[in-house]
Each structure stands twice: as C-alpha cells, then as structure tokens.
Amino acid sequence: MHNHEMTRRAAIQVGGVAGLAAALGLAAAAPATATGASAFRRPAKGTEILDLGPAVVQFSLMAAVRIGDTLYVGSRNLNPVRIVAFHIPTQTVVATTELGTGHTIQALAADPSGRYLYAGVLQDAGGPQANLYRWDVFSLGTPIAAIGRIGDRDVRDLSVAPNGLVYAVGGGSGTAPALWEYSPVTGQVVNLGVPDPGATLARGVAASDTTVFFGAGSTIAGGGKTSRACLYAYDRSARKFTNITPTEMLPDPSIRDLAIFNDKLVVGTASSLEPSKVAAIDLANLGSYTIATSIGKTAKNFAIIDDNVYFANEFGVMVYSLTTNAIAQLEFEGPSLGEIWGVDSRNGKLLVTSGYGFIAEIDPVAKTSVAWDLGEAGAPADPQTVMGIAAGAGYAYVGGNGVIARHTLGTDEVLNMQAPGEAKDAIVVGGTLYTGQYSSQGIWKYDPGSGKPIHQVATFPAAQNRPLDVVWDDVNQLVLVVAQADTEGGGSLWTYDPATGESRSFINPIDNVQLVRAVATREGIAYLGGSLPGTGGPGTIVAFDPVAGKELWRIDPQLGAGTSALAVQGRYLYGLSRKGHAYVIDLPKRTIVHTADVRSVSNGFAAMVSNRGVVYGVSDTTVFRFDPKTFAVSTVLADTKGGWYSGSHITNDENGYLYTMRGRNLVRIDDHPRR
Known part of the structure; x- marks a missing residue:
C-alpha cells in the first residue's frame, strides 16, 4: 500500500x-x-x-489549451460555464467569457490561424441545446458564440484540421459515440458515422490533412459486451473508417487521448487492470508504431519538446522519449499537481494546468517550477x-x-x-x-x-474506481465503502480498520454485473444494494459479513430497478430504487413488509440516513422522512x-x-x- x-x-x-x-x-x-x-x-x-x-x-476547471502567450482554461461544475484567458507573461486573467449551456468544459481546441478557440461542453440531459462554441480570441471582448451541437450529449474532445474543419467526439446519450464534423464555411454539423457500436465513450480525436483519428472504448459503463480500447482512422476522401488499434492496447478499457506531432500520432490509453500504454504511430504507415508501457492508469494531455512527449496521469507528469521509446516520471521541485487537465509547451518549458486551480510552469531540464493561482490571477x-x-x-x-x-x-x-x-x-x-x-x-x-x-x-484494486457510499460499522469498528468498477462492470465492498490500518476489499459481492450502490449496517452485518449502470435492476440486497467476508443471505425487491439508497432503523432496512419506489425489509424475518411509490419526492439518485429515530431521505428536489410505524413519507423541505x-x-x-x-x-x- x-x-x-x-x-x-x-x-x-x-x-x-x-x-x-x-x-x-x-x-x-x-x-x-x-x-x-x-x-x-x-x-x-x-x-x-x-x-x-x-x-x-x-x-474549478477541466480543460486548458495555449494559443500564443495566453492559456485558455475551461471551468468545471460552475454556473455559468466560462472560459478564462490567462496571460502567461503577466500572470493575470485578461478576459472571461460565459457559455449559455452545459455545466463543464472538457474540450478546447485552437484553429491553425490561432484566431478561433473552439469549446465543447458537458451538459445535463434535456432538449436540443448547443454544445459547440467558438470564441474570436483576436477580440477578447466579444462574447463566445454558440455554433451548433453534436448529437452526443457531451463533447469530450475537439481537433481542428489544417483546413479549418472541426472534429468532435463524446458520448453520454445512451448510444455509441459518433465522429462529428463542423464546417466553419457552411455552419453545419455532420455525423460522419459510428465506427464501433460497442463503445460507450469517445475521448480522443486528432485530425491531419487527410485523416481523422477517433479513439474510444468503455471507460464509463464498461464490462459485459462493451468494447475495449479502439482506435480508428477516418479517411476524409474515401469517407471510410479503418481499425488501427495497436494490438498491445486491445486489453485496455479505452483510448484516453490523441495528439499529432510532426509525422507521428501519439496515442494514450486509460487502463484499470494493468498500466496504461503510449504509442507513437507513423502517419505515413499506420501499421508502423512504437509502444511503451507507462506508469499509472492513464495517459492524457500530450505536449512535445524536442523528442520528448510529456503527458499527465494520476502521479503527475510523465515523459515519453521518442528516441529511446521509454517512459519515466518527470521529477521537479514544486507543488503537488493533483488531477491535471492541461499540459502545454512554451519556450522549452511546460505549462501544467492543475485541478487544484493553478498553473505550474515547469522547466524539465532544470527541474524547477513556479506556480500561479488562477483565483489570485483574477479567475472568478x-x-x-x-x-x-x-x-x-x-x-x-x-x-x-x-x-x-x-x-x-x-x-x-x-x-x-x-x-x-x-x-x-x-x-x-x-x-x-x-x-x-x-x-x-x-x-x-x-x-x-x-x-x-x-x-x-x-488503496484498493484500481478497477474499483468509483466509491459511492460510506458508512461506519460500530460493532466491528470498520469504515465500510461500496464502489463501482466503471471499466469492468460490477463493484465491491471495502473495509478499513482505523485501529490497525488494515484494509480489505471484496470484489463483486452481489454478482459480476451489479455495482454496489449503497450500504447500511446493523449488528455487524453489512447490507449491500446492487444496481446496473443507469437505472437498471434487479437491485438485489445482500446481507454480508464484512469480517468473515461472506454472504449470509439475499433478497430481490422485484421492483425492476437498481438500488438508489439504503438505511437501517431498528429492525428495518429501508430502501429506495432508482425509479422512485420505497421498500422496507424486516431484517430478522428477511421479508419485505412495505412498498410504496414515492416518485413525487424521489426519482433517480437519492440518499438516506437514520436520525433521531426515523429515516430521512433526500433527492434532487426534496428532503423527506419516513414514519417509523406506518412507513408513510412526508416532506420536510421541498x-x-x-x-x-x-x-x-x-x-x-x-x-x-x-x-x-x-x-x-x-x-x-x-x-x-x-x-
């Protein structure tokens, strides 16, 4: 550990x-x-x-790209969504523009002239809204303009070809991701096709004069029959996709990022069961490439200085030598970078955009750095x-x-x-x-x-990446955490003993497809609530001994939906389904004693807690409580x-x-x- x-x-x-x-x-x-x-x-x-x-x-931020002496940074989970222009020589934010839709920017790209900055947003489900924008950075006082939408809900990556055509990829709509093309001349957004119907998310696109490269996989909602890492070359003249995924990358869940440097396409994967990989593919011969095993579970945000490609992962900044085909971690004096959302090069130095809200300028030769806080620089x-x-x-x-x-x-x-x-x-x-x-x-x-x-x-197996619920087991004196495995399907129960420091994990305690959405505990027994990604059932409840590591019994509420939340009060286990139904299980009798439609106060993600002798629930709209005798629901705060x-x-x-x-x-x- x-x-x-x-x-x-x-x-x-x-x-x-x-x-x-x-x-x-x-x-x-x-x-x-x-x-x-x-x-x-x-x-x-x-x-x-x-x-x-x-x-x-x-x-909060999730994207960055440099144009000249200015670094453009896209916000995350702020309202309104915005881009700030950080002027590097003066270390100040010199302009801000607000977008009219979405909640987060993950995709930014500059056109070859350096005049236009393109942005794509992540957005909540809803009607047809713009998710593509363009900002004229020659006139920073001009607001950013909506230019259209791709059919996928979320834009995850953008690339501008040398002739100015814009290419976008993403996901989030419940269908396999497509490759999209925007023409500044016609103003039209066109679907160029779905290269892999088994993919659930595309997060890499890169365009050359003749070819668009599309990288996808199943980083979210993986497992089962979904695709693993897949890389396609789209011939713009023939309008045809060709699968060019390096064999060594096929076991990884997804292609994470792409970049074109000179005569090479650089490809990075997101992994879970083994380290990620980075490949350099010859643009003149797409079957010719070198590949190296990386450090960590992801490879994203590529930049190049001489023959060294720099990129980010959970450990910091890595350096991939095109000369030696070797990867090492970049050591330097400076702050922890946390989650990195941008790596750019300028005058032989790296500009690293940290999710902590600062920009670090790193000299990879001298191994020194300076950091500029975006809030202090004027980012709102x-x-x-x-x-x-x-x-x-x-x-x-x-x-x-x-x-x-x-x-x-x-x-x-x-x-x-x-x-x-x-x-x-x-x-x-x-x-x-x-x-x-x-x-x-x-x-x-x-x-x-x-x-x-x-x-x-x-720490726990890296594939068990998404913790969902944390409770305290007072009998066994354990922290209990349940999790989802985004790329592999299924989930897990984690335990941690604060007295000894011992930790354990139990993989797929419900079955090999249900993640573990919720956990509650009574008399040293953990009650686990299952779900499939989305609202899917069956929502199995499993009684599990967290010390012995074994199942005791299980019950299916038969509500056709996954678990949303669980809580225990007295002898009763309260449950909420993802489709807005409540149920109560008499634990000593192992029987369901109550069900009710509570969609008026809860539908989708919810949570519950036992407090002052009753169970409270919360949804996006309502705080509510259950009557401990009748189990009827009443609103506390609407x-x-x-x-x-x-x-x-x-x-x-x-x-x-x-x-x-x-x-x-x-x-x-x-x-x-x-x-």
Missing part, C-alpha cells in the same frame, strides 16, 4: 465565508427566511433550516456543484473537484483542503473524517486535531434544487442535525419528528 500525504502548503487554504460571500453577492450563515431563500418553499412546521452559505467555492470563483457531505465534532465537510471544504459550525470560517479527485462520500467517526475518493484513490483520512493534512490510508454533481447526499452529526444542499448552499436542518 502506498500512503500519500499532501504537504501542508499544498493542502490547506483558509478563507472566510463572510468575505467570500460578500464578494459573490451571497448571504453567508443566514437563516432560511433571510433574503434569497424566497425561491424555495418553507420547511415543514416545526422544522428549522439554517443556511450555511456556499458549500464549496473555488475556480463560484460555488461548485458538490459530491459527498459529512459532519461531526463541530465541522461539516463538503466534497468538490480537487477540494474538500471544511465548515467550522457556528462561525463563518471555511477551510479548503486539497485532495486529488473527488470525495464521493464521507463519514466522521470520533471527530476524524474518512472519505471514499474517486478515481481509484481509495480511502483518505483527516483528523483536525492531529495537525496533519488529509492523506490516503487505504424545492431544494440541490446543487449535486453525482447524486444527492444527506448526513447528520452527533447532535441530530441534518446537513444537505439547497441550491449550491449547504444547509443545516433541525427537525423534531413525532414518534
């Missing part, structure tokens, strides 16, 4: 909510009845809501959509992209702790925070009384419009206060149900 610990300098940034909120024009730590809360319906009678202000505030920081929430011992913690915000309850102090990836869920035990960290980051720990920064305490990134969450502290989201603000709920 590798224990990772952030340096104190890199791990902690302190700021006050009051000052930050004033800069944003928001109210901090205000009661629910204060100005700004009128957009939401009042809570149930006798329920008190305290607005704790923006949950996580940071300039706004409340993010958020991941998991945990509370206890006087603090509330909220997970964002590359950051966990610690709210000191009763004050306006917020402390941002850098942590790689995303804290998908978390729990506070004895004052110590334990998180399930995406992607493939395992369990991280933060003890505010120790003086140590947050650090990793347990129209929350929670600013969630990957599903709703609700938690409680030792005082019985509930914490969740209303809009993009963290709220505390004091509810006293009749029992």
